[in-house]
Amino acid sequence: MSSEHTSPACSEAIIFHNTASRSPYVIVCEHASSFIPDEYNGLGLSPQAAKEHIGWDIHAMNMATIVAGLLDSPLISAPVSRLVADLNRPETCQECIPTRSETTSVPGNLSLTLHERENRLSRWHRPFHQGLSTFLEDRIARGIETFLVGIHSFTPVYAGVPRPWAAGVLYRASHLHGETVAQAMEKQSGALVGRNQPYDLWQHSNHTIPFHGDRRGLAAVIVEIRNDLLATAPGLTRWARITAQALQEGQTCPLPPDNTQAKTA
Template sequence: MGPNTARENGLAERAGNEAGGDVVRVDNAKGRGSIVLLCDHASSRLPAEFGDLGLDAASRRAHIAWDPGALGVSRHLSRLLDAPLVWPDLSRLVIDCNRDTAAPDLIPALSELTEVPGNRDLPGTERARRIALAHTPFHDRIGEVLDARAADGLASVVVSIHSYTPVYKGVSRPWPVGILSNRDRRVADAMIADLVRQGIADVGDNQPYAPGDGVYYTVGRHGEARGLACVMVEVRNDEIADAAGESLWAARLDAALKAALVALGEGG
């Protein structure tokens, strides 16, 4: 099963999700584990109103549209950790929910090396409409989940799951997985140590991205800003290109996150 099949399976399971509006989905909303999972780039779905944004089918399935494999890994982790999982069922080509609303690449007219004609010269009204469609409800829903857990006396560790390409603009990326952190390194340090213990070589520490690249918006907003332990995980997408890869990396990350919880004093 390829990554696009994982997406199709995810869309087919929408009816089983416990919460979410037209775009935002929440799996296992009542999960009692200490982890809260976020998957900003879970879906490549383009609602009919956006047409094809001027892109061919290959581009609409490519990494510029979503993070292949990330939702599959996230759903495995949700089950393993009894964790709520919040994700937008919308391509980041429509709007990138992991960017500040003032960011120039919030609605990309150029994504990596690909022009997106349907995003060129958008009026302010269309920008505002897209923010209201997905960005605002996604972040509102994350806030609601975290607030409800706090009211119930549950600890929350914010973990965002992403994937990345083996080659970016002609440059190879050797790391099979990257663990990203900013000021709060508690979860990242524990995860990196456990992944090394598992025998995984070349674990990226703030590689292939770092918060300074503008990719840490969601984790910063809902983790660091609330004083919650947090981390962002990037898995190279050739590692999770099928169901077996998704399951394998979910098991590895499950072990690493449980090690982090022990280090935080939150149990295994």
């Protein structure tokens, strides 16, 4: 691969921001948008339902944009709803094109033919991950240290069960990074920060961290913030600053000596 950097091209499946930066952080926001292309007829959902948390991570893109700005880092985002194709799930996983999200059925994803499923994957899922892979490999070839960070948000109540955490840090191989980031966020915020909560990456299907981070031996974590805490400008700014400062602390940790157990999606 050439040592010269060429900015990757954005497409309908992936959007790149600030790719020339040599910051060690690469921010990814797979659930940035609630957009459902017209040809999918809203997936049979009401416009209101599609804009709820089942369709995207509410406020996550705003959060990711501020964090990336504070760290002068590249930001890679997806411009389509997770209900069309969930880019943070392996394509072999049923949740990649979900027929149900929390308690809501997704009619447009029921009874998809193999051709229709393949069309979704080839149009949205594969181009996103191919683009992210190419970008990361280019950084590695140019000797740029990389700390891969997914930015997500979560709903305060899921399936009727309240969630006590203000935030969570998720990880597989990067235990030291994840724990350091979680401790720093907890100290700065004075709030409860979960470790592999509200989702445990060892138990839930996940793609970006194991596939793009762990298997390359990169430090890789997801930061989840409860979406009601991001609903105002002051709240959004506060949690973005907390996250950016915590990531700076986490970035100094050494990689664990052996990542092999976490190299599969």
